[in-house]
Amino acid sequence: MVETDELLENRVGEMTRKTNEMGIPLMIVIEGPPASGKSRLSNALYMALDAKYTDFMATRPPRDIDLRYPFLQRYWNHLPKNGDINIHFRSWYAQYIEYKTNTVLDNVRVDYEEIKQDMDRFEQTLIDNGYEIIKFYVHTTEAVRDKHIEKLRANPVLKWKAEEFAERLDKIDYENEMEQFLKAPTGCPWTVIDFEEKGGAINTLYRTIIERLEKRVEAEESAEASKIDGAFTNSYESEFFNFDFEKEKIKKKEYKEILPDLQSRMREIQFQLYEKKIPLVIVYEGMDAAGKGGNIKRIRESLDPTGYTVNATGAPTDIELAHHYLWRFAINTPRSGHIGFFDRSWYGRVLVERIEGFASKKEWTQAYDEINDFEKSLYNSGAIIVKFFLSLDKDEQLERFTDRQEDEDKQWKLTDEDWRNREKWDLYVEASEDMVRETSTARAPWHIIAGNDKRYARITALRKVIEACEARLGNS
Amino acid sequence: MVETDELLENRVGEMTRKTNEMGIPLMIVIEGPPASGKSRLSNALYMALDAKYTDFMATRPPRDIDLRYPFLQRYWNHLPKNGDINIHFRSWYAQYIEYKTNTVLDNVRVDYEEIKQDMDRFEQTLIDNGYEIIKFYVHTTEAVRDKHIEKLRANPVLKWKAEEFAERLDKIDYENEMEQFLKAPTGCPWTVIDFEEKGGAINTLYRTIIERLEKRVEAEESAEASKIDGAFTNSYESEFFNFDFEKEKIKKKEYKEILPDLQSRMREIQFQLYEKKIPLVIVYEGMDAAGKGGNIKRIRESLDPTGYTVNATGAPTDIELAHHYLWRFAINTPRSGHIGFFDRSWYGRVLVERIEGFASKKEWTQAYDEINDFEKSLYNSGAIIVKFFLSLDKDEQLERFTDRQEDEDKQWKLTDEDWRNREKWDLYVEASEDMVRETSTARAPWHIIAGNDKRYARITALRKVIEACEARLGNS
Known part of the structure; x- marks a missing residue:
């Protein structure tokens, strides 16, 4: 021996x-x-x-x-x-x-x-x-x-x-x-x-x-230090933000009529997904103050809380930073029949991390494929994936920031970071353009929604989610 | 409405x-x-x-x-x-x-x-x-x-x-x-x-x-700030360390004969616990360099690694510090039929935290009952609990420290903290005395083992674990 x-x-x-x-x-x-x-x-x-x-x-x-x-x-x-x-x-x-x-x-x-x-x-x-x-x-x-x-x-x-x-x-x-x-x-x-x-x-x-x-x-x-480089061209064409914001509006009266019906339908869909054990992943990205939280609330409003979770993504903790960047999202994957909302998401890698230099050029460029692969693995497990990018124009953002600043009940929502991000508006737009182009797939498409009118954005998102689910439920 | x-x-x-x-x-x-x-x-x-x-x-x-x-x-x-x-x-x-x-x-x-x-x-x-x-x-x-x-x-x-x-x-x-x-x-x-x-x-x-x-x-x-006070008397009687260390020895030849048999028996016991779905919790405390790690190794040596875990307790992470002090141990409770070793444990609350002032007087004094309750909940779930305190005298510790310092392969084991702890020897002894007195229960007894002779300590611990398991297996 x-x-x-x-x-x-x-x-x-x-x-x-x-x-x-x-x-x-x-x-x-x-x-x-x-x-x-x-x-x-x-x-x-x-x-x-x-x-x-x-x-x-x-x-x-x-x-x-x-x-x-x-x-x-x-x-x-x-x-x-x-x-x-x-x-x-x-x-x-x-x-x-x-x-x-x-x-x-x-x-x-x-x-x-x-x-x-x-x-x-x-x-x-x-x-x-x-x-x-x-x-x-x-x-x-x-x-x-x-x-x-x-x-x-x-x-x-x-x-x-x-x-x-x-x-x-x-x-x-x-x-x-x-x-x-x-x-x-x-x-x-x-x-x-x-x-x-x-x-x-x-x-x-x-x-x-x-x-x-x-x-x-x-x-x-x-090894040489990884190169930090956002590689911005500053000369992109923004096709995705060319909304006629004046047209993408819904009147209050109409909104109050449509919303409850859509919410009831959403509730039915939740139960149908549960019965058929289909997981639903809903991702929100968008400009600061674009209304992501309020939008998610309208989808949640009639749901059974035992069947969904909301993951609000902030700066990563020490433990999260010490893992693969997808880890903190992967561990929050909804189980079959459940709904997982992501208020900001893994796309931070190609947005804030690219813009602020938290990820090297190698890291954020390879992330497009990694993210597509990650979403493919969700899709392979049967998930419906719906991704929203809530857009709004720069003037409207300023108005909302000012509103928040002046309203005592909303001041906590506005931080210095929001102002700093606003200064980098063009970089955010370019990074978002690239993101949508690189990661919109048939199995996990991006929906760009005009966010200047909150009512319009909420109704549109609800309808998109319902459509995506009905398409699957019809076939399964 | x-x-x-x-x-x-x-x-x-x-x-x-x-x-x-x-x-x-x-x-x-x-x-x-x-x-x-x-x-x-x-x-x-x-x-x-x-x-x-x-x-x-x-x-x-x-x-x-x-x-x-x-x-x-x-x-x-x-x-x-x-x-x-x-x-x-x-x-x-x-x-x-x-x-x-x-x-x-x-x-x-x-x-x-x-x-x-x-x-x-x-x-x-x-x-x-x-x-x-x-x-x-x-x-x-x-x-x-x-x-x-x-x-x-x-x-x-x-x-x-x-x-x-x-x-x-x-x-x-x-x-x-x-x-x-x-x-x-x-x-x-x-x-x-x-x-x-x-x-x-x-x-x-x-x-x-x-x-x-x-x-x-x-x-x-x-609220007033919690009082930090280790409440040491410096006048304890140490009954637990009164070993005749000269007598608590096993010769190398005898050790080599006994050890494999005990380890084989331990392996059989692991399978019996697995079959009967009984969890086993083994806790080690003791002086620095008392030989805890080596002792645990002798128990592990013939075990199936899919059926046990070793939890080595270091300084808590930020996330651990932000939870109840028992949390980081509770989440590592072995499931039924499995063995969980704890190389240092929840007793840190009444040892290092008391001595270093990381816990207030209120916190460490209430911890005796909390720990007894925690172990009771393990016991209520069917667990066998065995707790070892490995003792060694101050001279022997110094010798081992010096050994480690001089041996290139062992230097990493010795840190400045070990020397600092040694300066607080008397406080550690008093805190350990109090710990053993307050938390030795029929369902989770402490075994004080003389650690000057490593062979003796290993054989004794193995025997104690086997005894505790046989007592339960005989009845179940």
């Missing part, structure tokens, strides 16, 4: 203390068929790492509640923050195989080709945002595996575990299914560990981790 | 902005039988509050996974942080009634008298730590309720909701069960709202909230 090399273990400890200090988030994936020895390997690794920043996440067979979220929800929820380490004992790969082979899930419509792409894009966006992902596939011979299972079976207390292994090996063709992943071209390669005995396997595991982290640390130390 | 008073709504907004700024966490509980109007009330309230810091938490019927945690787990997990607001639409009260009347749960052993006490103590410790809890019971006449249900039934899309209400009213005797809570003496009184029509009910809701928050803000503003 090969003794585990203590020097290697110490070096793993040293390198992970280093990545922890440098704030590099690390995900170590350990896949392998049942009884391949991955428990023993994972336990050794878990013990070698500092428990202060290491989490062990085992992928169990999906529960009902998991099926009510996008496929990758569990992994978004447990994403490590900067400097932290996740050991993924069985990961999204095992989960893919569970979904595909678990007959309990027969009544869930899943497009496995789409899910495979979701998995790929998930890894890629993590890597592109600084995550280090190291993937192991633990493989063993049938002889070694059988010996292990027999040893368990001989112990009366552990016998049931042996049965469980045997049953899983029989039921789920894990190795066959994994082959496609091991062979597929990927930005994030696999290391295959042949488990003959524990010592040698652990040494391979440790050596791979050390090598990868040394390479990463070196790259990090020699 | 009474119009909802807009002035009241504005005042609710104003007062909650104030409590948000002051960092007061607020929990608004809304209970009431099915179809009593609480959805409409809660929705109005949800809309009146700022979504940036308001969460809406609906208590749904328990799922299987909920039953694998202590009764109050969901509410610990969703505890608001300082300044935030939770609207609890149905709360631990509704959950109590669900547990008691839901026949799905017939095979779960639950002591309802204990749970009622857990609920009471939960509210009390939140209040004692600065939480504001406002509880409403929405009540309506049968006539009003029937009218509401009939209206739903008349709409083809909403008909199923009417049936659900009718079924729940029939199946669960909510009103009768709630009576005991409404009548019971409590530190946290109920406001009963008679729901005749929405406007009047909302006004009562708003008025109560305003009144309570005005009172709280006033109290807060006139």
Whole structure:
């Protein structure tokens, strides 16, 4: 038997203390068929790492509640923050195989080709945002595996575990299914560990981790600072804001007649979505004081509060900043049959972060694709996605700011930041133009709504939501 | 129809902005039988509050996974942080009634008298730590309720909701069960709202909230600063550290013989706990360099890593500091059948926080009862609780510090803080003495282990854990 090399273990400890200090988030994936020895390997690794920043996440067979979220929800929820380490004992790969082979899930419509792409894009966006992902596939011979299972079976207390292994090996063709992943071209390669005995396997595991982290640390130390550049042309053509604001109006009397009917219909739709387990995601972006909050209120007004949530996006907290920028939104994905409002959203990456230089040019430019992919994963889980951009002209904004300043009950709504943003009006318009152009898709279209007349904007948004839902409900 | 008073709504907004700024966490509980109007009330309230810091938490019927945690787990997990607001639409009260009347749960052993006490103590410790809890019971006449249900039934899309209400009213005797809570003496009184029509009910809701928050803000503003006082006598008798450290030793050869057998037994026990769905909580406290980490490692060494977690407690993060001090531990409670190690724990409240003045005298003195109550709630959920205090003498600590300083591979383990703590040795001993005396209970006893000899300490801890588990497994 090969003794585990203590020097290697110490070096793993040293390198992970280093990545922890440098704030590099690390995900170590350990896949392998049942009884391949991955428990023993994972336990050794878990013990070698500092428990202060290491989490062990085992992928169990999906529960009902998991099926009510996008496929990758569990992994978004447990994403490590900067400097932290996740050991993924069985990961999204095992989960893919569970979904595909678990007959309990027969009544869930899943497009496995789409899910495979979701998995790929998930890894890629993590890597592109600084995550280090190291993937192991633990493989063993049938002889070694059988010996292990027999040893368990001989112990009366552990016998049931042996049965469980045997049953899983029989039921789920894990190795066959994994082959496609091991062979597929990927930005994030696999290391295959042949488990003959524990010592040698652990040494391979440790050596791979050390090598990868040394390479990463070196790259990090020699990396140039990311370029901060909003890349504004200041010469855009604003097609999206060319409203005839004078025409986009609804009279008070008409509004009071239409609104209650639309709200009642919205309430019915909420119950229909609930019954059919369809999630609805409604995103609001727009100028400051464009009336986003009031608009959302009119949609909420007749809804059952147990079936919707409102996520109001402010400046990120420390913990949020220490994660992938999509994390704080992904963990608030509404479950199937529920409605999630986002009062500002993940689009902050290509708006405020671009404009204020919080994201580098590389980061905000790659974000268009990342966001489209993220919305695709929501769509793949069955979600209806409706996005509103509430526009208003510069004079109207000034009027509303002044109103807020003068009304004691509204003063809290106006901050110095609003005034600062107003000075950057043109940059906001250009960034918004780019955003709408890059991220309006058939599955998640943008609706630009003239916001000068609040009544018009509210009625229009309500109608758009109802239309989108009716289109889906009619087909499902 | 009474119009909802807009002035009241504005005042609710104003007062909650104030409590948000002051960092007061607020929990608004809304209970009431099915179809009593609480959805409409809660929705109005949800809309009146700022979504940036308001969460809406609906208590749904328990799922299987909920039953694998202590009764109050969901509410610990969703505890608001300082300044935030939770609207609890149905709360631990509704959950109590669900547990008691839901026949799905017939095979779960639950002591309802204990749970009622857990609920009471939960509210009390939140209040004692600065939480504001406002509880409403929405009540309506049968006539009003029937009218509401009939209206739903008349709409083809909403008909199923009417049936659900009718079924729940029939199946669960909510009103009768709630009576005991409404009548019971409590530190946290109920406001009963008679729901005749929405406007009047909302006004009562708003008025109560305003009144309570005005009172709280006033109290807060006139409150004297909490007294920071560790109240050390410097004249304690240390019974717990009177080991004959020379005798508490195990030879290397003997250790190498005993250890593997104990570890194998520990592995068997892990599987037995898993099968019988018994959670195991293992807490470690002790002097710096007493060998806690190495001791835990020997217990982990043969375990299946998918069935245990190690929680290493460092200085709290900002988010942790902004919650009840037990929160960061409560959310890491192991689920049934799993093992949770705590390398340092909630006892920090009466150790480092007392010694360093991070907790006021009121806070750390009340913490003994709070901690006993917390452990009682774990015990009530079926947990085995084992607590170790690893002791070592002052000379041995110095030797280990010096060792660490001189060994390149161990230097990272020694920080300036360790040296600072060492200067406060006597305070740590006195605080630890008090801790053990105040919190050693039959259901969660302390084991004081001589730590000068690491081998002895490891073998002793392993034996104690095995004993505690065998005692329970023998009976269950």
